[in-house]
Amino acid sequence: MILVTGASGALGGLVLERLRGLEHVVAGSRTPGQAGQAARLVDFDDPGGLAEGFHGMETLLLVSAGYAEDDVVIARHGAAIEAAERAGVGHIVYTSITGAGDHLSYTLAHRWTERRLMAGSAHWTILRNGLYSDLFVPYAANAAATGELTLPIGAGRLAAVAREDLADVAASVVTDPGRHRGRVYELVGDQAVGGAELSGIVEKLTGVRPGYRPGTLAETRAFLSELGMPGWQVPHLMSTLSAVAGGFLDGTGGDLADLLGRAPRPAHEVIAAALTP
Ligand SMILES: NC(=O)c1ccc[n+]([C@@H]2O[C@H](COP(=O)([O-])OP(=O)(O)OC[C@H]3O[C@@H](n4cnc5c(N)ncnc54)[C@H](OP(=O)(O)O)[C@@H]3O)[C@@H](O)[C@H]2O)c1
Numbered sequence: 184m185i186l187v188t189g190a191s192g193a194l195g196g197l198v199l200e201r202l203r204g205l206e207h208v209v210a211g212s213r214t215p216g217q218a219g220q221a222a223r224l225v226d227f228d229d230p231g232g233l234a235e236g237f238h239g240m241e242t243l244l245l246v247s248a249g250y251a252e253d254d255v256v257i258a259r260h261g262a263a264i265e266a267a268e269r270a271g272v273g274h275i276v277y278t279s280i281t282g283a284g285d286h287l288s289y290t291l292a293h294r295w296t297e298r299r300l301m302a303g304s305a306h307w308t309i310l311r312n313g314l315y316s317d318l319f320v321p322y323a324a325n326a327a328a329t330g331e332l333t334l335p336i337g338a339g340r341l342a343a344v345a346r347e348d349l350a351d352v353a354a355s356v357v358t359d360p361g362r363h364r365g366r367v368y369e370l371v372g373d374q375a376v377g378g379a380e381l382s383g384i385v386e387k388l389t390g391v392r393p394g395y396r397p398g399t400l401a402e403t404r405a406f407l408s409e410l411g412m413p414g415w416q417v418p419h420l421m422s423t424l425s426a427v428a429g430g431f432l433d434g435t436g437g438d439l440a441d442l443l444g445r446a447p448r449p450a451h452e453v454i455a456a457a458l459t460p
Pocket residue numbers: 188189190191192193194195211212213214225226227228246247248249250259278312313314315346
């Protein structure tokens with residue numbers, strides 16, 4: 184039996200789509216009633232309920248549950264791994280963050296989780312996911328609407344990856360985990376996208392090439408702070424932009440194409456699909 188957590192989230196949902204029809208697949212969610220298939224209640228914030236959620240499972244796809252302060256994320260992942268081990272789950276596949284992401288403020292909780300898995304009793308596979316191509320979508324949408332691309336990454340570029348590709352890999356790994364035991368996979372895109380490339384993508388979609396005005400991190404921080412985001416979120420976003428601008432996330436290559444058996448989906452396809460009505 185395979186359990187996929189985060190079933191109502193984007194990545195977990197895409198993985199479950201790919202596993203649809205397999206009888207031995209169960210969705211895990213904080214809202215199992217909405218999962219639309221065999222589903223169990225899985226809430227890492229409720230460790231007491233996890234034994235029931237993980238009972239009888241051989242393989243767990245532990246989709247990281249970020250979007251909180253590090254101590255909360257670490258507690259969530261720690262509780263999930265401990266409960267999985269107690270329930271006798273044999274293999275845990277974890278969606279982590281690319282090795283190039285060590286300058287990102289939210290990477291610490293991922294690395295903590297990797298260490299915890301490596302020190303634990305279950306077999307493991309670590310999927311070090313790159314940053315999603317979707318990151319560019321709001322900037323591209325704004326550029327299409329205003330004719331100006333504002334994205335404070337200077338000349339930096341990102342080897343962005345399609346969630347769909349990450350879901351393809353995760354689905355394939357969880358259905359044959361023995362082949363991937365003890366492996367750490369780097370899953371980044373094979374083309375790096377920066378301001379110039381994004382302007383070109385918007386031009387292809389709209390016929391008008393937006394000017395690229397990177398702006399500054401300070402302007403962006405002030406703008407994000409005014410949006411009323413939770414306190415942890417602004418530094419996380421800022422660290423993403425800063426790390427891209429600094430040239431830390433433009434490295435292509437890695438394991439994605441090999442695991443997919445084809446070229447990764449390019450970012451322009453993801454952005455075009457998101458912006459095309
Ligand atoms: N690589 C990247 O660029 C990138 C970008 C954003 C996020 N991420 C990370 O990758 C993860 C998956 O991405 P995504 O696109 O699927 O994000 P998403 O659409 O926001 O889904 C995240 C899911 O995590 C689950 N979750 C949240 N809190 C949980 C908890 N306490 N216990 C159990 N599950 C919990 C939820 O699923 P249920 O509602 O079904 O419980 C939620 O829908 C994110 O959670 C985040 O850690 C990566």
